[in-house]
Amino acid sequence: MNQAESLVLYNTLKREKQVFVPQDPERVTLYACGPTVYNQAHIGNARPAVIFDLLFKLLSRLYPKVVYARNITDVDDKINAAAAEQNVTIDVIANRYSDAYHTDMAALGVGLPSIEPRATDHIPQMIDMIERLVANGHAYEAEGHVLFAIESFAGYGALSGRDTGEMLAGARVGVVDFKRHPGDFVLWKPSVEPQPGWDSPWGWGRPGWHLECSVMSETHLGETIDIHGGGQDLVFPHHENEIAQSVCAHGGKVFARYWMHNGFVTCKRRKMSKSLGNTLVVSELLKQANGEVLRYLLLSAQYRQPLDWSEEALTRVQRTLDRVYGVLRDAAAKYGPFQAAQSPGDKFMAALLDDLNTPDALAELNSEARRLANADDADAARQSAGALLAAGELIGLFREDPASWLAGDTEGLDDALIDQLIVERNTARKERNFARADEIRDQLQAMGITLEDVADSTRWRRASEQG
């Protein structure tokens, strides 16, 4: 059986699920729009990172070679603004926040892509692409700007379902007199000090935002890539413009064969966005929950659906993960240690292969945990635990040791004192002095420690309710 044949993806371009057939099975190419590094990543920014990280891992199981590029936008007006405000150069800002991004993503179990290209490392290639577009009549120079002429590309609007002729209707497109069509977008624009800039045939300037993705995917992945992903808000204009640039620069060749777009993380059902000021920063969330909790929550809805973020949801996921970790610990004590199996169970795989149906995959994972809890011999336990851990490896969960997971953040706790109290309590229990025993348990509970008496010993974990 060939699992690769059954990967199905929803293609935004076609508005339907399609069987994924790579251009070249020996080299599958994936490009996802990465962060613009001008401040800290919020949890909404983390969703595509987690989704495409999972897709990358899944594809890597199916094909011998997968090249995944996730860019870093390190030249942008917002970076300029941040740099000016803090009186530093843009690379200081870009480096600071790309480092922060890496730290945050690592905590969420997001691995590094195969390539992480930066816009400023590709200026010559950008200029080259602009020259090609000007030469073949798809772009024109006007007042120091170079603009892409959307009317020169018949396919413009296909991805987002827009009609070039009706683009004036909304009347929100910035009308600038030197544009031939209001929808024409900037490939290159002039810079003035202290803005960053590079020499070009059109004078000293900087690239437009959309250009970098076309150029970097061309440079690192080739003219036609298999999958291009990003957030739903990038469909228009960003991805529409990328298509226009790339297709026109490549003599009409298809740019990306499958387009995938993730839904938003919402807060009280409203899109979380920096302009609305309702963002939750990843590094802050990591102070109240383990990265796996955040990852599980991000995966708890199918990627195209909106995901409403809340404290309650966070608590819920924490409990779910605690339970599975508890099962893992108990079963390991009885039948362990366990090792991940070669591959997760068929149902788990089938769920992921169906357009990354992560809620279904997680449901299967929970069912496997139940099977593990109910296992009544070592073989059954090993099999369930193996499948569970293999699923965890693929989806990025259960990477921690169960005991330390359940102990939680032990900072500020005095292990020796806890152990001493437990010994004291067990002595009391042996003497059937239950009043004293319960008193000690209450004392520990007040310290945030919950006791669990098992067969012939007593263990503890972090209390699930914290103030």
Place this chain on the structure above:
RNA sequence: GGCCAGGUGGCAGAGUGGUUAUGCUGCGGCCUGCAAAGCCGUCUACGCCGGUUCGAUUCCGACCCUGGCCUCCA
């Protein structure tokens, strides 16, 4: 105004033309000195109105509602 999603049990969230999602919570039980943990059981779910069908939450049509894109945005 144009385009695109979606409305499922107390909550979150999959899915299906007729059969148990899964998780969290509540309730009952097993276990326990009592708890905790785990397990078992359980709570009249599919926005509204028509249509197709032997049968629709699942297909078709209308309607209502919610959110998103059309400007930077994951």
